[in-house]
Amino acid sequence: MPRLEKSNGRGTRRLKLDWQFVQRFCSIQRVLFPSWNSQSVLMFGTLLVVTLTEQMIIYQVGVLPSHFYNVLADKDYAGFRSLVGTAMTLILINSTLKSVDQYICNRMYVCWRTTLTESLHSSYFQGRVYYTLNVLREDLDNPDQRISQDAERLCKQMSSMASRLIVSPFTLSYYTYHCFYSTGWIGPVAIIGYFVIGTVANKILMSPIVSTLFEQEKLEGDFRFKHMQIRVNAESAAFYRAGKVEHTRTDRRLQALIHVQQRLITKELWLYIGVNTFDYLGGFLSYIIIAIPIFSGVYDGLSPGELSAVISKNAFVCIYLINGFTQIIDLSTTLSDVAGYTHRVGELREVMDDILRKQCDYDPASGESYDFDSDFNIHAGPADTAFILENLSYKSPFSDQLLVDDLSLKICQGTHLLVVGNTGTGKTSLLRVLNRLWEAESGFVHMTTCFGPRGTLFLPQKPYLTDGTLREQVIYPLKDIYPASGSVDDDRIIQFLELAGVSSLLRRTGGLDEIVDWSWYDVLSPGEMQRLSFARLFYLQPKYAILDEATSALTEDAEAQLYRTCKQLGMTLVSLGHRSSLVKYHDIQLRLCGEGRWELTKIK
Numbered sequence: 034m035p036r037l038e039k040s041n042g043r044g045t046r047r048l049k050l051d052w053q054f055v056q057r058f059c060s061i062q063r064v065l066f067p068s069w070n071s072q073s074v075l076m077f078g079t080l081l082v083v084t085l086t087e088q089m090i091i092y093q094v095g096v097l098p099s100h101f102y103n104v105l106a107d108k109d110y111a112g113f114r115s116l117v118g119t120a121m122t123l124i125l126i127n128s129t130l131k132s133v134d135q136y137i138c139n140r141m142y143v144c145w146r147t148t149l150t151e152s153l154h155s156s157y158f159q160g161r162v163y164y165t166l167n168v169l170r171e172d173l174d175n176p177d178q179r180i181s182q183d184a185e186r187l188c189k190q191m192s193s194m195a196s197r198l199i200v201s202p203f204t205l206s207y208y209t210y211h212c213f214y215s216t217g218w219i220g221p222v223a224i225i226g227y228f229v230i231g232t233v234a235n236k237i238l239m240s241p242i243v244s245t246l247f248e249q250e251k252l253e254g255d256f257r258f259k260h261m262q263i264r265v266n267a268e269s270a271a272f273y274r275a276g277k278v279e280h281t282r283t284d285r286r287l288q289a290l291i292h293v294q295q296r297l298i299t300k301e302l303w304l305y306i307g308v309n310t311f312d313y314l315g316g317f318l319s320y321i322i323i324a325i326p327i328f329s330g331v332y333d334g335l336s337p338g339e340l341s342a343v344i345s346k347n348a349f350v351c352i353y354l355i356n357g358f359t360q361i362i363d364l365s366t367t368l369s370d371v372a373g374y375t376h377r378v379g380e381l382r383e384v385m386d387d388i389l390r391k392q393c394d395y396d397p398a399s400g401e402s403y404d405f406d407s408d409f410n411i412h413a414g415p416a417d418t419a420f421i422l423e424n425l426s427y428k429s430p431f432s433d434q435l436l437v438d439d440l441s442l443k444i445c446q447g448t449h450l451l452v453v454g455n456t457g458t459g460k461t462s463l464l465r466v467l468n469r470l471w472e473a474e475s476g477f478v479h480m481t482t483c484f485g486p487r488g489t490l491f492l493p494q495k496p497y498l499t500d501g502t503l504r505e506q507v508i509y510p511l512k513d514i515y516p517a518s519g520s521v522d523d524d525r526i527i528q529f530l531e532l533a534g535v536s537s538l539l540r541r542t543g544g545l546d547e548i549v550d551w552s553w554y555d556v557l558s559p560g561e562m563q564r565l566s567f568a569r570l571f572y573l574q575p576k577y578a579i580l581d582e583a584t585s586a587l588t589e590d591a592e593a594q595l596y597r598t599c600k601q602l603g604m605t606l607v608s609l610g611h612r613s614s615l616v617k618y619h620d621i622q623l624r625l626c627g628e629g630r631w632e633l634t635k636i637k
């Protein structure tokens with residue numbers, strides 16, 4: 034079964050629209066806009082041009098009523114006809130530009146999502162970050178949800194804000210100038226003052242929303258995780274007839290999520306009240322501003338027709354300027370979402386960077402990292418040795434009790450080692466330390482071969498089956514897929530499937546490269562999974578094979594045949610297991626006795 038890691042119920046910190054948000058936001062922007070000639074920058078530039086042109090057309094459309102007042106007051110029929118023609122053309126251009134603006138925003142969203150998710154993936158799959166993050170780090174909930182959902186929502190919300198934000202400095206300056214020209218200093222000062230009050234009020238209302246949204250996304254992740262757990266373990270749960278208990282537990286997670294969602298909605302109510310009040314007050318404010326020059330006698334010399342045209346034009350300028358500011362205030366709800374998602378994605382990036390820094394699993398100079406078939410961090414040593422353990426002590430994470438104390442051992446070619454011991458004495462943990470998944474408490478592990486066909490291959494206790502064709506199962510974790518047919522590799526794969534006793538899979542899948550629409554975990558028995566893992570081992574033919582209870586679901590006869598084949602293929606074996614039948618395939622035995630004690634004996 035694929036390992037389903039625990040979802041942690043950690044408390045939510047107070048996350049706000051603060052300096053930390055600004056830092057995280059800027060660091061994400063550096064990912065989205067990596068260089069001046071990147072796709073995002075080009076799209077952003079195009080969006081700016083489109084929205085500016087749109088604004089120019091909107092201005093022309095906005096002053097049309099004032100022209101209409103003029104021609105209607107003068108009963109100018111020819112002027113009226115030409116004005117109708119101009120209006121139709123402007124409206125057509127405007128709607129086309131609006132659609133193009135939306136189109137670019139959508140394209141930008143897809144581009145940002147790709148860039149951000151790929152950047153998160155490259156950290157997540159760097160070295161063993163995905164393991165540490167999911168198994169050993171307690172301080173970060175649901176990394177899967179942050180990568181697949183939160184990053185997507187962040188990009189969606191940012192793209193929905195983009196076109197309004199990008200153009201606002203231009204429209205606001207332009208209409209402020211016009212407003213000043215029409216109404217004197219009183220207009221712009223009143224509108225800017227009104228905007229400052231609106232922003233401060235909304236900032237106060239937004240802060241509690243950010244931390245609640247963060248919490249809601251965490252609970253969304255927990256809820257989805259529960260469903261995933263049932264999906265992956267449906268058969269085991271069904272054997273227990275565990276429908277009722279799973280129902281209660283899943284409902285409990287839903288209730289926790291709904292509770293926070295309701296809190297979020299209540300907090301948003303206050304923000305909506307604030308936003309709507311400022312919207313309506315804005316509409317009202319424009320008439321006050323227009324009234325000032327009228328009542329102070331600035332337009333006393335104008336005829337009623339001219340005065341209507343002036344009022345119409347001034348009203349448009351003031352309303353548009355106020356509208357520009359209220360649109361920014363309207364973005365408060367989107368901005369609070371952006372802040373919540375920024376904190377979730379930003380925190381994930383920081384934790385991954387921290388893991389990478391501490392583990393030093395990557396050499397930026399050579400590009401080498403902790404990976405399959407990589408020579409990264411391999412110590413020089415005798416050619417016939419895979420591991421040298423010197424005074425090694427280790428314990429499990431979150432525990433003070435040593436599992437093994439002061440162990441010195443060499444794993445050499447041709448000397449097959451069996452590791453035995455009671456449950457929980459640290460057999461698999463020894464492999465975790467050898468594989469560098471866990472740090473040693475003290476002492477050293479020198480690895481003198483790499484992971485992969487040229488060195489060591491681990492078969493974990495729970496067989497790992499990837500998604501994909503039968504060929505991809507066998508060659509895993511090699512990346513390259515050989516040509517679909519006529520490959521010389523086919524015969525080798527078929528031969529190894531036969532040797533592992535799973536040639537029947539060829540018939541079931543219909544061929545090595547047939548795409549299967551089932552989950553391998555659902556259709557293979559545990560024994561078949563173990564046999565398929567051996568087919569993989571035979572195919573990769575490493576010098577050293579480390580087998581963690583790799584034959585526990587098989588008969589002793591099958592075990593004998595698989596061990597014989599491994600030895601015929603020249604592999605040195607390190608086995609972990611409880612079965613006494615394993616002893617005869619090994620030369621030395623390491624017994625872990627618990628509380629740090631161990632014994633190393635020769636097998637006669």
Ligand SMILES: Nc1ncnc2c1ncn2[C@@H]1O[C@H](COP(=O)(O)OP(=O)(O)OP(=O)(O)O)[C@@H](O)[C@H]1O
Pocket residue numbers: 168169429430431436454455456457458459460461462463
């Ligand atoms: N990710 C983890 N976090 C904390 N403790 C862990 C973790 N993985 C294992 N442990 C603990 O470390 C101890 C040793 O585990 P290990 O898997 O090495 O046992 P084992 O000897 O292989 O047992 P078995 O024979 O059942 O496979 C156990 O007490 C286990 O609960």
